[in-house]
Amino acid sequence: MIQKVRGFQDIYGENAKKYRYIVETVRNIFNLYSFQEIILPYVEDISLFKRSVGEETDIVQKEMYTFKDRGGRDLALRPEGTASCVRAYIEEKMYAQGSYHKLFYEGAMFRYERPQAGRYRQFHQIGAEIFGVSSVYADAELIQMVDKIVKTLNIQARLEINTLGDFNSRKLYSQALRDYFSQYKDKLCETCLKRLDTNPLRILDCKVESCKEISKEAPVITDYISKESKDRFNELLDILSKLGVNYRVNPGLVRGLDYYTETVFEFITDKIGAQGTVAAGGRYDNLVEQLGGPPTPALGFAAGIERLMLLISQLEKKDILITIIPINSDYILKGLELSKFLRDSEIKSEFMLKTGSLKSMMKTADKFRTDFVIFVSDKLELKDMKSGEQLIFYSEEDLIDHIKGEKAV
Ligand code: HAM
Numbered sequence: 323m324i325q326k327v328r329g330f331q332d333i334y335g336e337n338a339k340k341y342r343y344i345v346e347t348v349r350n351i352f353n354l355y356s357f358q359e360i361i362l363p364y365v366e367d368i369s370l371f372k373r374s375v376g377e378e379t380d381i382v383q384k385e386m387y388t389f390k391d392r393g394g395r396d397l398a399l400r401p402e403g404t405a406s407c408v409r410a411y412i413e414e415k416m417y418a419q420g421s422y423h424k425l426f427y428e429g430a431m432f433r434y435e436r437p438q439a440g441r442y443r444q445f446h447q448i449g450a451e452i453f454g455v456s457s458v459y460a461d462a463e464l465i466q467m468v469d470k471i472v473k474t475l476n477i478q479a480r481l482e483i484n485t486l487g488d489f490n491s492r493k494l495y496s497q498a499l500r501d502y503f504s505q506y507k508d509k510l511c512e513t514c515l516k517r518l519d520t521n522p523l524r525i526l527d528c529k530v531e532s533c534k535e536i537s538k539e540a541p542v543i544t545d546y547i548s549k550e551s552k553d554r555f556n557e558l559l560d561i562l563s564k565l566g567v568n569y570r571v572n573p574g575l576v577r578g579l580d581y582y583t584e585t586v587f588e589f590i591t592d593k594i595g596a597q598g599t600v601a602a603g604g605r606y607d608n609l610v611e612q613l614g615g616p617p618t619p620a621l622g623f624a625a626g627i628e629r630l631m632l633l634i635s636q637l638e639k640k641d642i643l644i645t646i647i648p649i650n651s652d653y654i655l656k657g658l659e660l661s662k663f664l665r666d667s668e669i670k671s672e673f674m675l676k677t678g679s680l681k682s683m684m685k686t687a688d689k690f691r692t693d694f695v696i697f698v699s700d701k702l703e704l705k706d707m708k709s710g711e712q713l714i715f716y717s718e719e720d721l722i723d724h725i726k727g728e729k730a731v
Contacts, residue, residue: 329435329443331628340631341446345428348448348471348625355467357426357450362406364430368396374405374609376580378521383513385433399432404581404606404622405613407451412615422454428627440597440629449603449624453610456619458554461585461605462561468601468623469567472589477633479591479600481568484575485555486582487547489608495546496522506536526576544573551584558585581606585621594632601625642728644671645687648698651676657698663718669725694725 326332333341352359368388375381387399400406407425410416416423428448435441450467452460465481472479486492499522503510510518511530518525526537547555562569569587577586586604603623610618644664648657654675661673672690674683687695688707697703702715704724715721 327443329437331442331444336636337631339637340634341627343637344475344627344630344634345448347474349426349428351467351471351474352426352450355424355463357424360407360410360425360427362400362403362410362427362429364400365397366400366406366409368398370405370409370613371398371401373613374408374579374581375402376521376524378517378524379578379580380527381433381578385435387432387434401433402431402579403427403429403447403449403624404451404579404609407622408609408613408615408620411453411618412610412613416453417610417616417618422452424450424452426450438595438597440594440626440632442628446627447624448627449622451620451622453618453620455621456607458558459561461558461621462565462567464603464621464623465562465585465587466565466567468587468589468603468625471625472601475630475634477591477600477630478593479589479598479633480570481587481589482572482575483559483562483569483585483587484543484572485547485551485584486543486576486586486604487551487584489583491543491547491551492523492583495541495543498541498546499523499525502540503536509533509536521580523576523580526574527578542573543576554584577602577604581609581612583607587623589625591629591633594629597629599626600629600633639691641670642693642725643690644669644725645674645690645692645695646671646698647674647676647683647687647695649676650699653698660696660698660702660718664722664725667722667726669722694728696721 371386372382381401386401389397391397407427411423426449429446430444431447432444434443437443452464469481487495500518503518503522503525507515509532511528511533514525514528514533525533526540528534559569575586575588582604584605584607588599588602590598591600592598601623603621605621607619610616610620646657646661648654658673661671664671672692674687676683684695692707694707695705702721704713704715704721713724
């Protein structure tokens with residue numbers, strides 16, 4: 323038997339409902355905050371991710387699904403959405419059409435990571451990006467929106483927040499790390515030796531024990547951040563408090579992607595094991611320019627839909643479901659007509675052809691979480707699955723009136 327690819331999932335049944343519920347809920351919130359949808363390609367030029375997510379990040383170094391197409395182009399399945407969004411912003415010259423843009427996207431992302439609970443090789447994100455606003459109030463508004471998403475989905479997650487400072491602060495900090503780690507060249511792993519030249523910040527993220535040990539005493543970013551960045555960060559914290567958003571400052575939060583400046587944040591839960599970050603994001607004020615666009619401040623976030631799915635309990639059932647069973651082949655057409663009639667009256671119904679014993683059919687109906695079964699013969703026999711009560715009707719109209727009454731209760 324051919325099996326699904328490792329790290330990929332079939333999402334069906336209750337899980338598919340949860341998936342759609344999350345997407346619908348988040349899209350509604352995006353709508354309240356006036357974000358516009360952008361549907362982005364799944365495949366991009368490899369260099370887009372190298373130049374944005376970063377040449378030295380795990381994502382680009384080890385996790386991308388890359389291939390050559392028949393025309394010899396070097397392509398990648400997208401590992402995240404921000405890079406594509408920025409590319410589209412520049413390529414479609416959105417900057418020329420108004421002073422700022424608020425976009426959202428949703429869909430599959432691909433990373434060749436080690437699969438475990440909450441971590442897959444194909445996963446889905448729903449995220450939003452804002453282009454053209456530098457004000458700290460935009461950071462606050464975005465974070466408050468993510469907080470609202472988490473609360474609306476009834477998920478318990480704490481907000482951790484940090485600042486990486488402006489571009490200059492990051493450069494100073496990188497140099498300080500380079501000086502520090504250079505003393506331990508003999509103890510660093512091979513990857514980190516390379517990172518020492520290219521991006522010493524990444525060493526702080528290394529999972530190799532010896533590197534982790536040395537990182538403990540490394541300089542901390544807070545000591546290298548300019549006064550402006552510190553003030554900005556404090557202002558953000560103050561606004562968040564005023565908006566009723568709880569947070570914890572975590573100076574060790576650096577994120578796994580290279581494009582961030584200033585604010586970075588993660589919403590983290592303890593309820594699903596090691597992969598507890600359900601949503602994450604921050605500012606990336608240099609990225610648009612870095613990818614060839616005009617200087618444009620920007621910020622955004624993305625949530626992992628599978629992780630959210632792990633956190634929401636069984637969904638409440640909203641609609642009444644009616645299952646229609648013709649008692650024998652003489653009544654199939656009558657049953658199908660009744661189903662059409664119910665559906666035309668906006669009542670959800672399942673038309674079930676008699677396949678086995680009545681008992682096994684009732685079992686299937688129960689699995690569908692049916693509220694009522696109607697046995698179709700010369701009469702219409704309605705059975706309430708919860709109370710067991712049975713009622714007999716001779717006209718479809720009377721039956722619908724009765725069901726509508728039940729629906730209203
Ligand atoms: P990220 O932290 O790499 O950021 O991913 C965002 C979220 O996607 C994570 O917090 C997690 O919930 C989910 N996620 C990531 N990898 C996996 C995986 N292998 N399996 C399941 N879920 C996963 C970004 O991607 C940035 N583009 C976020 C952003 C938008 N920053 C600014 N704008």
